[in-house]
Amino acid sequence: MLRLTATALAALVLGGCASFSPDGGFDQVAQLTRERIGQAPVYQRTGEPAETTRARIAALLAQPLDADSAVELALLNNRALQASYAELGIAEAEFVRAGRLANPRFTFGRLSGGGGVEIDRAVMFDVLSLFAMPWARQVEQRRFEQTQYQAAFDTVGVAGEARQAFFEAACAQELVVYFEQVKDAADASNELARRMVAAGNFSALAQMREQSFYADATARLARARHQAVAARERLSRVLALSGDQLAFRLPERLPDLPAAPADLRDAEQVAMDKRLDVLMARRATEATARSLGLSRATRFVNVLDVGYQNQSQTGEPRKNGYEIELELPLFDFGTTRVARAESTYLQSLHRTAQIALNARSEVRESYSAYRTAYDLAKHYRDEVVPLRQRISDENLLRYNGMLLSVFDLLADARDQVASVTGAVEALRDYWIAETQLQAALTGRSPVSAPTNRGAGADAPSARPAAH
Numbered sequence: 001m002l003r004l005t006a007t008a009l010a011a012l013v014l015g016g017c018a019s020f021s022p023d024g025g026f027d028q029v030a031q032l033t034r035e036r037i038g039q040a041p042v043y044q045r046t047g048e049p050a051e052t053t054r055a056r057i058a059a060l061l062a063q064p065l066d067a068d069s070a071v072e073l074a075l076l077n078n079r080a081l082q083a084s085y086a087e088l089g090i091a092e093a094e095f096v097r098a099g100r101l102a103n104p105r106f107t108f109g110r111l112s113g114g115g116g117v118e119i120d121r122a123v124m125f126d127v128l129s130l131f132a133m134p135w136a137r138q139v140e141q142r143r144f145e146q147t148q149y150q151a152a153f154d155t156v157g158v159a160g161e162a163r164q165a166f167f168e169a170a171c172a173q174e175l176v177v178y179f180e181q182v183k184d185a186a187d188a189s190n191e192l193a194r195r196m197v198a199a200g201n202f203s204a205l206a207q208m209r210e211q212s213f214y215a216d217a218t219a220r221l222a223r224a225r226h227q228a229v230a231a232r233e234r235l236s237r238v239l240a241l242s243g244d245q246l247a248f249r250l251p252e253r254l255p256d257l258p259a260a261p262a263d264l265r266d267a268e269q270v271a272m273d274k275r276l277d278v279l280m281a282r283r284a285t286e287a288t289a290r291s292l293g294l295s296r297a298t299r300f301v302n303v304l305d306v307g308y309q310n311q312s313q314t315g316e317p318r319k320n321g322y323e324i325e326l327e328l329p330l331f332d333f334g335t336t337r338v339a340r341a342e343s344t345y346l347q348s349l350h351r352t353a354q355i356a357l358n359a360r361s362e363v364r365e366s367y368s369a370y371r372t373a374y375d376l377a378k379h380y381r382d383e384v385v386p387l388r389q390r391i392s393d394e395n396l397l398r399y400n401g402m403l404l405s406v407f408d409l410l411a412d413a414r415d416q417v418a419s420v421t422g423a424v425e426a427l428r429d430y431w432i433a434e435t436q437l438q439a440a441l442t443g444r445s446p447v448s449a450p451t452n453r454g455a456g457a458d459a460p461s462a463r464p465a466a467h
Contacts, residue, residue: 020096025088025148032152033075036274036442037159039068041075043085057245064249067163067431070239074162075155077240084154091140091147098140099133142287149283153276156443158238163435165235170250171428172228177252178420179221186210186217186414213414254427257381261374262434264367267441268360274442275359281352288341288348358445366433366440373426373433380423388419 030040042053053076060069075081109120193210196202236246264270272278436446 020092025092025144026085026151028145028148029085029088029151029155032149032276033155033159036152036156036276037071037438039072039075039159041081041085041155044082061241061245061248064251065166066251067166067255070162070166070235071159073239073241074158078158078238079240081154081158084151087147088144088151091144095137095140095144098136139287139290142283142290146280146283146287149276149280153280153444156276156439160435160439160443160446162235162238164432165231165238166250167254167428167431167435169228169231169235170254171424172224172231173250174253174424175421176221176224176228178424179217179224182417183217183221186214190214254424254431257374257377257427257430261371262437264441267363267367270441271359271363272356275440275444276442277444278352278356278359281348281355285345285348285352288345359440362440362445363437366437366446370430370433370437373430377423377426377430380419380426384419385423388416392416 024043026043029043034040044050044053057073057076060073063069065073107120107122111118189210190213193202193207197204197207232250236242236248239248241248439446
């Protein structure tokens with residue numbers, strides 16, 4: 001009896017102290033995000049961004065974007081991300097409500113007849129919720145923490161999407177510039193061939209080859225321009241830009257390849273310790289275990305209400321007393337509720353194990369993709385591009401020595417198309433693989449983004465004299 005009394009008093013204290021936190025739980029979200037991407041999000045608590053936020057967005061858009069500024073813009077401006085932060089308020093409200101007593105219920109009855117009046121009054125309190133409050137509060141606290149991890153999970157996901165979309169858009173823009181140069185060269189060779197055929201110094205078959213190259217270059221440029229528009233629109237959607245903000249500028253070329261690739265140690269353990277989806281699964285399992293404990297604690301007593309009651313009747317003294325309302329477990333002894341909780345816990349346990357297994361596998365796969373992308377980009381940078389440049393230099397010397405015709409020189413430029421496209425796309429693939437590796441290590445399962453493969457898919461072979 002003393003233990004029950006102490007529990008009830010503790011619950012009363014909790015009920016009186018339960019209140020909302022000053023930050024709404026967002027500080028934890030900001031810390032989790034900062035540890036993983038190096039930037040912290042901003043929670044817009046009103047319908048429109050604050051003046052300082054709008055000023056920062058304008059300052060970022062005034063300069064050509066880079067990967068970090070694209071991420072910062074997404075964290076400041078993405079409305080879907082702000083909508084996910086509102087879940088914190090919902091979860092905190094449930095957490096606070098779990099620490100407060102249920103409102104008492106008041107009943108009133110009046111009967112009259114035969115010259116007399118009978119009045120019944122009663123105030124009922126839910127005693128069971130009073131004793132179960134510490135457990136219920138712990139369960140809601142776990143759920144609130146789970147919501148914080150989910151918000152950080154969504155934030156890291158948006159940051160990764162912003163980085164990938166930035167590299168896609170920058171690559172697409174760079175390829176458009178290159179294919180415009182190819183188109184100009186093809187236009188010039190086609191015009192020269194047409195004039196030489198008219199002068200009788202060129203065969204019709206050779207002229208048709210130049211015309212075919214011109215037609216292919218025109219088609220590649222059209223596809224490249226569309227892909228640049230599509231990639232730019234994907235980026236603008238992630239950054240939630242509109243109106244005048246759509247005039248944002250991108251860099252002329254992708255960032256250079258690092259001097260050496262990252263050498264990860266204990267990558268799988270890092271994922272187990274820091275990946276948000278793994279941590280969320282663990283928290284969910286712990287919360288389910290807490291719920292199971294609550295189900296066992298309340299399996300027999302489903303409803304227990306205690307209240308004060310009085311009755312007054314005309315010509316009779318007032319009668320005072322109390323009333324207890326108890327649901328008798330005659331047909332359901334709480335076994336169904338406990339069985340459900342146990343099955344839910346077992347389900348959560350298996351899901352957590354599978355998420356951890358997937359995380360380890362994704363880290364290994366992402367690191368392999370990262371190293372492959374780095375090696376390919378380095379191969380283009382150190383082998384393919386210098387080799388094509390040396391071939392171009394040799395052909396130019398032969399042209400100057402009148403050993404090659406202008407059409408031979410233009411044919412060499414045509415042969416460089418695939419090398420240029422491959423070098424640019426390999427560099428883009430490296431930066432995307434690096435982004436996905438960081439996501440696999442600390443955030444969530446990496447999501448592959450669409451790539452601009454079509455622009456040079458049908459190109460002949462190798463990198464341009466124009467570059």
